[in-house]
Amino acid sequence: xxxxxxxxxxxxxxxxxxxxxxxxxxxxxxxxxxxxxxxxxxxxxxxxxxxxxxxxxxxxxxxxxxxxxxxxxxxxxxxxxxxxxxxxxxxxxxxxxxxxxxxxxxxxxxxxxxxxxxxxxxxxxxxxxxxxxxxxxxxxxxxxxxxxxxxxxxxxxxxxxxxxxxxxxxxxxxxxxxxxxxxxxxxxxxxxxxxxxxxxxxxxxxxxxxxxxxxxxxxxxxxxxxxxxxxxxxxxxxxxxxxxxxxxxxxxxxxxxxxxxxxxxxxx
Amino acid sequence: xxxxxxxxxxxxxxxxxxxxxxxxxxxxxxxxxxxxxxxxxxxxxxxxxxxxxxxxxxxxxxxxxxxxxxxxxxxxxxxxxxxxxxxxxxxxxxxxxxxxxxxxxxxxxxxxxxxxxxxxxxxxxxxxxxxxxxxxxxxxxxxxxxxxxxxxxxxxxxxxxxxxxxxxxxxxxxxxxxxxxxxxxxxxxxxxxxxxxxxxxxxxxxxxxxxxxxxxxxxxxxxxxxxxxxxxxxxxxxxxxxxxxxxxxxxxxxxxxxxxxxxxxxxxxxxxxxxxxxxxxxxxxxxxxxxxxxxxxxxxxxxxxxxxxx
Ligand SMILES: Nc1ncnc2c1ncn2[C@@H]1O[C@H](COP(=O)(O)OP(=O)(O)O)[C@@H](O)[C@H]1O
Ligand SMILES: [Mg+2]
Numbered sequence: 001x002x003x004x005x006x007x008x009x010x011x012x013x014x015x016x017x018x019x020x021x022x023x024x025x026x027x028x029x030x031x032x033x034x035x036x037x038x039x040x041x042x043x044x045x046x047x048x049x050x051x052x053x054x055x056x057x058x059x060x061x062x063x064x065x066x067x068x069x070x071x072x073x074x075x076x077x078x079x080x081x082x083x084x085x086x087x088x089x090x091x092x093x094x095x096x097x098x099x100x101x102x103x104x105x106x107x108x109x110x111x112x113x114x115x116x117x118x119x120x121x122x123x124x125x126x127x128x129x130x131x132x133x134x135x136x137x138x139x140x141x142x143x144x145x146x147x148x149x150x151x152x153x154x155x156x157x158x159x160x161x162x163x164x165x166x167x168x169x170x171x172x173x174x175x176x177x178x179x180x181x182x183x184x185x186x187x188x189x190x191x192x193x194x195x196x197x198x199x200x201x202x203x204x205x206x207x208x209x210x211x212x213x214x215x216x217x218x219x220x221x222x223x224x225x226x227x228x229x230x231x232x233x234x235x236x237x238x239x240x241x242x243x244x245x246x247x248x249x250x251x252x253x254x255x256x257x258x259x260x261x262x263x264x265x266x267x268x
Numbered sequence: 269x270x271x272x273x274x275x276x277x278x279x280x281x282x283x284x285x286x287x288x289x290x291x292x293x294x295x296x297x298x299x300x301x302x303x304x305x306x307x308x309x310x311x312x313x314x315x316x317x318x319x320x321x322x323x324x325x326x327x328x329x330x331x332x333x334x335x336x337x338x339x340x341x342x343x344x345x346x347x348x349x350x351x352x353x354x355x356x357x358x359x360x361x362x363x364x365x366x367x368x369x370x371x372x373x374x375x376x377x378x379x380x381x382x383x384x385x386x387x388x389x390x391x392x393x394x395x396x397x398x399x400x401x402x403x404x405x406x407x408x409x410x411x412x413x414x415x416x417x418x419x420x421x422x423x424x425x426x427x428x429x430x431x432x433x434x435x436x437x438x439x440x441x442x443x444x445x446x447x448x449x450x451x452x453x454x455x456x457x458x459x460x461x462x463x464x465x466x467x468x469x470x471x472x473x474x475x476x477x478x479x480x481x482x483x484x485x486x487x488x489x490x491x492x493x494x495x496x497x498x499x500x501x502x503x504x505x506x507x508x509x510x511x512x513x514x515x516x517x518x519x520x521x522x523x524x525x526x527x528x529x530x531x532x533x534x535x536x537x538x539x540x541x542x543x544x545x546x547x548x549x550x551x552x553x554x555x556x557x558x559x560x561x562x563x564x565x566x567x568x569x570x571x572x573x574x575x576x577x578x
């Protein structure tokens with residue numbers, strides 16, 4: 001597999017600032033505070049893995065990055081733009097729905113349960129958003145989609161319905177669907193957690209390939225092997241905070257925090 | 269090997285040469301026979317009872333005014349259902365919207381139109397000219413004479429369509445809610461707008477839940493249209509009534525109306541079946557057609573390879 005990303009030169013992203021920046025992000029559901037002040041910076045081309053126990057706020061953090069959740073306090077920037085708002089002077093103006101949608105087209109997301117559209121074939125799943133959200137012609141979108149399907153090893157499944165694919169195949173389609181929007185950032189929320197063990201490898205291989213081609217990726221995962229091999233750095237979440245961060249060798253090999261040690265020994 | 273006996277050879281026969289013989293159900297055949305006999309007796313008694321006046325039925329079954337009435341009934345059903353489906357989607361989407369004003373409006377609509385009798389609503393629309401002799405929609409320069417605008421037929425369409433819209437919206441809402449939350453989320457993450465997500469992703473999947481009760485409602489609507497006879501709209505039932513008021517033969521003419529209602533219901537049922545199949549796309553198993561099911565029922569011997577496929 002080769003060249004999974006066909007990144008277009010982006011005029012506004014000429015500045016070399018971080019791809020993602022979070023500053024004091026807080027989020028509550030009802031009375032429960034799920035994120036308690038997260039600071040985070042992901043540079044262009046970096047792969048960051050978020051690990052941590054269930055319920056520690058990893059998914060919520062990820063969903064704040066593409067505004068599927070709105071933050072209560074703090075700010076998130078993607079490629080220099082504040083997520084969900086426009087800053088003028090010292091005022092933050094909430095964005096119109098249309099602008100939120102436009103910005104989401106630049107951030108791909110892959111879900112634990114794939115969330116493919118069951119009433120559409122594999123190829124239709126891929127071309128739907130480029131056609132509707134980017135206004136591309138069917139021919140242009142299909143050509144890129146077929147190339148991506150080829151690269152995730154599923155060119156022969158273009159006419160199949162998702163129900164007829166294995167979990168691993170469905171997740172690779174879901175990755176191709178996100179890539180078909182030519183995003184500048186990819187978010188993965190436990191992409192292999194719903195898969196049978198023997199199918200995990202194919203999906204991770206696609207993700208490694210993507211990382212090797214320079215895609216910026218934020219990955220919530222329990223695959224410590226993947227984090228060790230691919231991540232530039234790892235963030236350990238617990239109780240809505242990042243309690244430890246560092247290179248995979250530091251965090252996974254020689255954790256300094258007791259809770260990290262406890263989690264890692266439980267995962268192994 | 270010469271000592272190999274037949275029994276052993278049989279157990280080693282290749283699987284695809286074996287034939288599966290379905291379990292016999294003598295009880296089922298017996299029950300079917302009894303039911304058939306009872307049904308035949310019933311039909312015989314009805315056919316031979318002179319008081320049903322089958323000769324009169326035969327005389328008027330294909331009468332021109334009955335045909336016109338039938339056509340109007342079908343037309344009214346189609347138009348009212350079309351209006352109700354459009355209204356139903358609109359109101360269901362309003363009901364699930366983030367906008368509290370739209371939500372309250374939708375709720376009030378369903379509350380009112382579901383909470384008052386259809387017959388009263390029909391009479392109300394029929395008499396709307398008494399309440400608003402001139403309709404202007406609040407716009408300057410618009411002066412519509414309500415008496416001309418609200419004919420018995422428009423009153424019928426308004427009454428049936430608006431009332432059914434309230435029920436239809438609940439059906440659509442149930443369909444929308446039945447679609448997995450992750451679908452809307454995936455569409456949003458791809459940058460689709462809420463409208464695009466609803467039209468392209470959620471509603472098509474909701475159809476699987478929406479179609480069966482909508483078919484049911486269409487059949488129900490077919491017969492509810494007979495209420496418009498109170499507005500002197502010459503539908504199927506009213507056309508039959510006109511004839512028997514003249515000939516004093518209500519039984520055979522009501523039979524004629526029933527026969528036609530049953531014929532149309534049958535056609536609708538078959539149509540519903542195929543529409544449901546259409547919206548089951550992407551599902552593991554398509555429901556089999558009645559023809560396919562009949563064949564499976566009657567088949568007793570199946571080759572192993574095929575028989576184990578499903
Ligand atoms: N939409 C929601 N409404 C209410 N509570 C939520 C919602 N989403 C997440 N939570 C809660 O927030 C906490 C963190 O969830 P999540 O971010 O999914 O954790 P993780 O992905 O690390 O397992 C959990 O306790 C979860 O129950
Ligand atoms: Mg999670």
